[in-house]
Amino acid sequence: MSNNKLKTREEINPEYTWNLNDMISNLGEWEQLFETVYSEIEVLTNYQGRLMESSKTLYECLNNKDNFLVKLYRLMVFSNMNLHQDTNNTDSQGLVQKVSSLQVNAAAALSYIEPEIMSFENSILISYMNSNKDLEKYKHYFEDILRQKSHILPKEQEELLALAGDFAGTPSNIFSMFMNADLILPEVIDDNHNTITLTHGNYLKLLKSADSKVRKTAFEAMFNTLDRNKNTLTSVYLSSLKKDVFEMRARKFDSCCEANLDGKNINISVYDNLIETVNESLPLLHRYVSLRKKMLGLDELHMYDLYTPMVKDMDEKVSFENGKNLVKEALMPLGEEYLGLLNKGFNDGWIDVYENKGKRSGAYSWGTYGVHPYVLLNYQDTLNNTFTLAHEMGHALHSYYSDESQPFIYHSYPIFLAEVASTVNESLLINHLLKITTDKEKRKYLINHYMESFRTTLYRQVMFAEFECKSHELVEKGEAVTSDVLNQIHYDLNKKYYGKDIIVDELIKFEWARIPHFYTSFYVYQYATGFSSAVAISQQILEKGESAVTNYKTFLKSGSSKYPLETLKATGVDMTTSAPIKNALKVFEALLDEMETLV
Ligand SMILES: [Zn+2]
CATH class of the missing domain: 1.10.1370.20 (Oligoendopeptidase f, C-terminal domain)
Incomplete structure (x- = not known):
């Protein structure tokens, strides 16, 4: 479908769109939630240095943190999904910007919690857990923190490592800049014998060509270019290896x-x-x-x-309705309950089905604790897209079951x-x-x-x-x-x-x-x-x-x-x-x- 034929978001039949109102029903509610979350950041910083005071303080802090994160994630997911359905929408861009800076503040404000728990004597944490029933739900969380304790270094060394962590992402950044911005790939021929510029995006498509000359030209163009840049590419990968070895030695693995x-x-x-x-x-x-x-x-x-x-491609069309039916039939072995939830997902505004102007490409399943999961598709009536539907509904129902069965701290897989x-x-x-x-x-x-x-x-x-x-x-x-x-x-x-x-x-x-x-x-x-x-x-x-x-x-x-x-x-x-x-x-x-x- 060419771009000028694409419908605008407003032109899409609402029957095929997701219902984001199930998360937040209007902008007034968004503003109110934003204010609440903003004011709660300070409350959470008040526990710093006090977690060891009593099992009650520890529980209060963790429980408040969980309730806080539920609200923060709801703001974040809602705002981003609004943007994904139409990335040109300036209102949604504004919401995402506001919530992003809120997230940065929140992450900084909460960063003391795990190191502080890690500094506990194991025996104190165990006695807290045994004496306070509320803390039971955090048992696995504590165990996981304590498990990693033997690789945690004395305070000053940890501070030094944190400073070094600032440039730990450098090899990956250089690689991505080099490959995506600076590397010049040559011209090749495509299926229609047109001369086009090779990109990382069209490389695989050219390798899938039925014409062996197209495949060979693309392959040689790609790797001869990498050959000419082998010194840069080797240095940057080597620096990534050395970073890993540094961290491994520092933490004594x-x-x-x-x-x-x-x-x-x-x-x-x-x-x-x-x-x-x-x-x-x-x-x-x-x-x-x-x-x-x-x-x-x-x-x-x-x-x-x-x-x-x-094998030759099957050009048989699979409409969304047929796709849903195929997925339902295929997932019958998972039983009535699963199928019931699948149907609910199909009918209750979980899925955003079709492409529209400005919509994010690809497919995903995402959501927020306490609300059903959502699925973004760009469904185009192919069997491949039916596989995508089955795939994303797998993620969605995994999230649904875990959300329903677990407290917030363990809800994500x-x-x-x-x-x-x-x-x-x-x-x-x-x-x-x-x-x-x-x-x-x-x-x-x-x-x-x-x-x-x-x-x-x-x-x-x-x-x-x-x-x-x-x-x-x-x-x-x-x-x-x-x-x-x-x-x-x-x-x-x-x-x-x-x-x-x-x-x-x-x-x-x-x-x-x-x-x-x-x-x-x-x-x-x-x-x-x-x-x-x-x-x-x-x-x-x-x-x-x-x-x-x-x-x-x-x-x-x-x-x-x-x-x-x-x-x-x-x-x-x-x-x-x-x-x-x-x-x-x-x-x-x-x-x-x-x-x-x-x-
Ligand atoms: Zn996946």
Whole structure:
């Protein structure tokens, strides 16, 4: 749809818009809430230095803080969502600015609380918890603070670290400025043989082209450019590695990986086990690569041929009404209660469906404690968008269950678990579609869609996780890290992962240099653990029915009231073992088996 045909926000049928009034019903109410929150900041600072006075004072402070944050987040979410539905609306821009500075003030005012609790003798905190029933709800919160105590340094050293923290974000800032603002990418050709400028945004689209010349030109243009800038890109990544090693040493961890995972109380064995299990299953990925070569009918398969669809796109339209029905049918195995909530979400103003002038792109689920969750879509009548609907409703219902079941302090689910519920829904949708589809071409399309998720979300992210491990280890051991060294690691990983039926073009060695996630260290493995957990959970739901659903709901209701691995265990998925990854890969193998017979 071209931009001039787009409707304005006012022209959109309200039936397809979300109802933000469920959060705050008018501007007068917004102003009033803003004043309340503003005045409460000072009340909260009054507890500073007094938390140890009595269990009553401690409880009062924490409870007031929670009530304060509920109101602050409501202002923040409401204002931002108003802006997202029409980013050109100056009134909404004003609200967001006001609430942003309020947030900065609030964060500064509350920053004393955790360090002050951390300075308690453990025995005092325990006796407070035992003597004051009100404090019980904060038990896990306290445990988590105390757990991290052994890596907290004496006061002066912590102050020094906080000062150093000021420039800890520098490598990531330089990388982003360089890649997005300064790096000049060359001109390439597109599908229509027009000359266009390569961008980070159109790169993947060009790699998906059916024309191998388009793919090859884009690939070479990207990596030759990175090659010409290898000194800058290596220096900035190396400075990020050194920052991690500095923090790891300062806080007395054995490795950067351990330091990072400890923050969420994830044992390093989860990381190692993931890499090991996926390595054992590389023959499956090699089979997939061979199949891709065969299906594309190429004499030689190159690294730039990995993204082009192996199956022709389905141009069948899926209207929003049909999309909702497909999602409802697909999620039937989750039981009546879940379906009831899903219907409520579909009918009660949770979702903002269509694109309009000025609306934020993409899709998300977001919300605020005490009010139902919201979903932003830019629905365009495609099957892909139906998957997005299932995905975002997975997030939304996860939030709904956790909000309903947990006190504010534990209502939001941790990042390690963030993509589980959304992927369970996608996985149930693909299972349903495969069940009702007999047409051979359509089946091929669906299987390809699912197999690509395994390749990109599981295999590729684990390959990146291995790269991160190796590059950090080099700096930890004090070895020289040059672009040649990093290139060699990445090249060898590609050879190992993709196998013999692909020509691993030399230029792929620079791929590490363009991955933004490497500046949030040890993050990408969570895509793989989340995906494997979700596939394993959805299989259990389909095979075992009600008992698996009951366990899954316990998971959905847990928020962050337990450590992530424990929460996941409620579903029978134990990420310290290889079983969930193996179970997920069995699904991949079955897809591969079928696809091999279909071609
Ligand atoms: Zn998501």
